[in-house]
Amino acid sequence: MxxxxxxxxxxxxxxxxxxxxxxxxxxxxxxxxxxxxxxxxxxxxxxxxxxxxxxxxxxxxxxxxxxxxxxxxxxxxxxxxxxxxxxxxxxxxxxxxxxxxxxxxxxxxxxxxxxxxxxxxxxxxxxxxxxxxxxxxxxxxxxxxxxxxxxxxxFVHVAGDGVHEIAVGPIHAGVIEPGHFRFSVVGEKVLRLEERLGYAHRGIERLFAQTPLLVGHRLAGRIAGDTTVAFAWAYCMAVERACDARIPPRAQWLRGLLLERERIANHLGDLGALGNDAGFGFGLAQFSRLKEDWLRLNNRAFKHRYLMDQIVPGGVATDIDPRFVTAMLTQCDQIDVQVRVMQRIYDDQSGLQDRFAGAGILSAKAAAHFGVCGLAARASGRKADIRVDHPYAPYHEVQVQVVSDDRGDVAARVAVRFNEIYESIRLIRLFLDDLPGGGVHTPVEHEGSPSCGVGWIEGWRGDVFVALEVGTDGTISRCHCHDPSWQNWPAVEHAIIGNIVPDFPLINKSFNLSYAGHDL
Incomplete structure (x- = not known):
């Protein structure tokens, strides 16, 4: 419609x-x-x-x-x-x-x-x-x-013979954000999971009202550190539309490059963590090495490992040096080969496949019911990707190939991550090979009348959305930022039903949703 x-x-x-x-x-x-x-x-x-x-x-x-x-x-x-x-x-x-x-x-x-x-x-x-x-x-x-x-x-109480509760969190072992998970179980079989989040609330939306319009990208980029490119781009897109600004083509292509590098970095980290959660420490070691190499090149080329503050209203903060174009193309070749080797190892490792296959199934019907988006939706057979369905520059000039899987289990979410890495590598090569000339920034000015703008970006978890209202004096009246984890967290509660408690860390990691991006 x-x-x-x-x-x-x-x-x-x-x-x-x-x-x-x-x-x-x-x-x-x-x-x-x-x-x-x-x-x-x-x-x-x-x-x-x-x-x-x-x-x-x-x-x-x-x-x-x-x-x-x-x-x-x-x-x-x-x-x-x-x-x-x-x-x-x-x-x-x-x-x-x-x-x-x-x-x-x-x-x-x-x-x-x-x-x-x-x-x-x-x-x-x-x-x-x-x-x-x-x-x-x-x-x-x-x-x-x-x-x-x-x-x-x-919490919703589940009654019945042999039913008991297991409370996990909000403080967890290791370096992890806070969240409480209340399991209702019989033996080790999960009957119900209920989440309680909000522990990472930092008053982000109130802070926007005290932030200058052309500085807000810095705050947006710190909503969730692993999604800094997507949030900053969505914010800048909203500003540029509210101010009717035009962005240089080279800057748009560089934004696409940054977003795909962010996507690959997160997928590399998740694939290692998923292997580790299934008892395969070799996977964690290898993918940690690959991710570290990837982040170090980010730092050399853009002065930040996680690419913070690179996307600014009107374009990007830093042009790319030609020598790093060559370095990134070489790295893409190397990562492509090594990730394919690791995928064969994961596929052939019977212990991994025994843990992955059939665990945490989220059907296409359930995904539609909860409004699941992004990687989790595509792993349940829903081919939704706004780079394709609602393309924005530079994606309207390249043909993004949507990666999906119909199985809906942990194995499917692992497979989608592997294949999205290959697709992002292909896009990075396109962006670098055909990078337009010209400048990378255009000044953005607010004309003085109240205006609104929206930003909508396909981040690595799913679509990141920003709605912006600008006042007469060019200040932020209201800025609302939305992470796809809002839709996807309830799906985790559904996916764990019928599984055993020890499989929860693996199932949860296969979604790898955000607390900070969700709680704001």
């Missing part, structure tokens, strides 16, 4: 992607909000993100972004009052289950609540915030009264 088919009277086209897609913004009433959600679902559309904001004069609005055939539909619903018992809007979780946690986060941040929602438990507020405090309200009614201890979270 195309966005124009909705025919909203106040629909505004925000910007055009380089290819066939666009972004549209419309304001509507509560009835249309609910009706549109059902229409989008029936048409095969997808909910990208849901968030709230405080507008001038103390009014509020809810926003939702949908992915449709021809791009993004951003809808806003005015909500009169976010204080006290006000600020209610129609629940979307019955249409899009992935909206459940987003709506719970909106209440914690703004005090806006979804009417008749089944799950209204706090999500980001663990009980340690001031009473009646909502950090995104400009004049929050919070007092200085704090709870003396973290609130007891009402």
């Amino acid at each position: 195309r966005i124009e088919a909705f025919g909203f009277p106040n629909q505004v086209r925000l910007s055009a992607f380089a290819g066939k897609s666009s972004a549209f913004l419309a304001r509507l009433d509560a009835d249309t909000w609910t009706r549109t959600a059902g229409t989008v679902r029936e048409a095969g559309g997808r909910l990208i993100s849901l968030w709230g904001s405080e507008e001038p004069a103390g009014t509020f609005a809810m926003s939702v972004a949908y992915a449709l055939e021809d791009g993004i539909l951003w809808l806003q619903l005015p909500v009169d009052d976010g204080h006290g018992d006000g600020g209610r809007y129609p629940d979307l979780s019955t249409v899009f289950p992935c909206a459940t946690r987003m709506q719970r986060a909106v209440y914690d941040l703004l005090g806006l609540s979804a009417m008749d929602a089944r799950d209204t438990r706090p999500w980001l507020n663990h009980g340690n915030w001031p009473v009646d405090y909502h950090p995104l309200q400009k004049l929050s009614s919070g007092t200085e009264r704090f709870q003396s201890a973290e609130a007891d979270y009402p």
Whole structure:
């Protein structure tokens, strides 16, 4: 279904992607909000993100972004009052289950609540915030009264003969972000898993309101360190569309190069960790070596191992020296050969395959139900990749080949990682061989009138989304950033059902979702 088919009277086209897609913004009433959600679902559309904001004069609005055939539909619903018992809007979780946690986060941040929602438990507020405090309200009614201890979270209880609970986290062994996992099991068979996240909440969205427009890419790039390129690019794309800026072709191609190098670095690390979680330490050693070589060349070419602060509004911060073009092409040849050798070893190692095959199955139907995106969706047979479905420069000039697998298990998610490495190597070679000439940066200026922009980038986990509202004076009125982990975390809860507890680390790692990107 195309966005124009909705025919909203106040629909505004925000910007055009380089290819066939666009972004549209419309304001509507509560009835249309609910009706549109059902229409989008029936048409095969997808909910990208849901968030709230405080507008001038103390009014509020809810926003939702949908992915449709021809791009993004951003809808806003005015909500009169976010204080006290006000600020209610129609629940979307019955249409899009992935909206459940987003709506719970909106209440914690703004005090806006979804009417008749089944799950209204706090999500980001663990009980340690001031009473009646909502950090995104400009004049929050919070007092200085704090709870003396973290609130007891009402996990769903599973009853039955032989059922018991195993609590894991939020503090874990090793260097890992915090998250709590509550298992209900019989013996070692998992009947239910429930996650509690939000421990990595840092007030990112409030910090954006205090950040200059042309500096915000630095904050966006620090939302999740392993996705710094995707978040920074999505933010810069939103700024450039809000300011109607034009980016030099060379800068666009360099952005593509950076994004594919970020994708490969993460896949190399994950493949080693997956081997290690299945008791194959040789895999960890070899992939750690390959990833380290990859990051060291990043540092030599772009002055940062993880490529932070390289994508800036108007282009990129650093052009690439010709000698590093040769070095990267040589490295691509070497990595391609060595990863293929490792894939043969993984495929032939019976112990690995015994652990991978059939573990953590996520069917295509379940993936569609939860709105799963990115690598996890493609490993369940859903060929979704916005570099192909909604191409942006430079991907509209290259033919990205979508990698997918129908099995939906750990083995499928491992196979997709291997094959995405080969595809990203192919794209890097294209970007370097055909790199346009010219400059790498164009100054970006805001004209003074209020404006909006969106950024939408296929990161290594899935699509990263940024919605930006810019005020009259060129300051950030609201910046909402969305990580694909919001859609994918509930799928992990589903994928573990029927498996044994010792397989959870392996299944969880096969998704490798973000805490920091999710919690903000």
